[in-house]
Amino acid sequence: MKKPVIILFIVGAVAVITGALYLIVQPEKHNNAQVLSSRADEYIESQKNIDNPDWEDLQVKKGNTTASKNEGSIKNECFAFTVPFQVMSTRKGADCFVDVTIISPRGHLVAYQRKVSYANLEEDTGVTLRRKQRELYTESSHKVGNTIFIVFKKKPGDEVIYEKTAFLKQNELFVITLSAPTNRNLDKEFESILKTITFTPL
Numbered sequence: 001m002k003k004p005v006i007i008l009f010i011v012g013a014v015a016v017i018t019g020a021l022y023l024i025v026q027p028e029k030h031n032n033a034q035v036l037s038s039r040a041d042e043y044i045e046s047q048k049n050i051d052n053p054d055w056e057d058l059q060v061k062k063g064n065t066t067a068s069k070n071e072g073s074i075k076n077e078c079f080a081f082t083v084p085f086q087v088m089s090t091r092k093g094a095d096c097f098v099d100v101t102i103i104s105p106r107g108h109l110v111a112y113q114r115k116v117s118y119a120n121l122e123e124d125t126g127v128t129l130r131r132k133q134r135e136l137y138t139e140s141s142h143k144v145g146n147t148i149f150i151v152f153k154k155k156p157g158d159e160v161i162y163e164k165t166a167f168l169k170q171n172e173l174f175v176i177t178l179s180a181p182t183n184r185n186l187d188k189e190f191e192s193i194l195k196t197i198t199f200t201p202l
Contacts, residue, residue, distance in 0.1 A: 072085070072086070072087030072090075072100070072102075074087075074090060074098060074100055074109075074111075076092055076096055076098055077096060077200060078096030078113040078172075078199065078200055079096065079111070079113055079174065079197060079198065079199050079200065080196075080197070080198050080200075081111070081176075081193055081196045081197045081198070082192075082193065082196040083100060083102060083109060083193065084189045084192050084193065085102040085103060085104065085105075085107075085109075085189070086102065086103040086104060087100055087101070087102060087103070088101040088102065088103050089101045095112050095113070095114040096112055096113040096114065097110075097111075097112040098110070098111050098112070102180070105162075105180040105181070105182040105184060105186075106180060106181065106182075107162075107178065107179055107180025107181070107182070108177075108178075108179055108180070109176070109177070109178050109193070110176070110177045110179075111174070111175065111176040111177070112174075112175055113172050113173065113174045113175075113199075114172060114173055115172050115173075116169075116172065116173045119169075120169060121150055121167050121168075121169045121173075124167060124169070124173065126165070126167060126175060127150060127152075127167055130152045130165075135155070136154060136155055136157075137152045137153065137154055137155065138152070138153050138155060139151070139152055140153070142166065142191060142194055144194050144195050144197070147168065147170075148168075149166040149167065149168050149194060150166070150167045150168075151164065151165070151166045151167075152164070152165050152167075153187075156183075160181060160182065160183050161179065161180070161181050161182070162178070162179065162180050162181075162182050162183075162184065162185070162186050163177065163178070163179040164177070164178050164179075164186070164187070164190050165177040165178075166190075166194060170199070174197075174199070176193070176194075176197070178190050178193070
């Protein structure tokens, strides 16, 4: 009779200890999950705030909220245009130079205007170099009102990048380039930028 009693006692003790350990471990697992979740959120936010091409086009949703796109108006002493993307920063320099960092997709919009000695774009090195590299660029023209831009678009290749440049020669040379490490076709956005360009009278 003593052996069955001892066995039952041992089984009961093991059950009690197992139950106690379960109650102790479960809250700890829950707390660890909360910590990991918090760290994941911090990592996501940090990645959204750095210039990381791998992050582009990825929308992280919390509830029903998503990142919004706000147009940016860019203006200096020589020209002005509207950017159909959210603008992170704008840097200005000499020769009526402006470098706009955009978001979604991450990229840059660079434009400048300067005096040149030649009379037409056929003498511009940017145009001639691209025409010599027809395996890399396609050439077209884009008309906005009475203004005709010469446009070069980089062909798809091993490097995933969108790049399009427009040249214009009126009284001075004007060049604008949109580049972004993305496989998205941004032709419509680029053309909309060209339509909004205005120049300050000399």
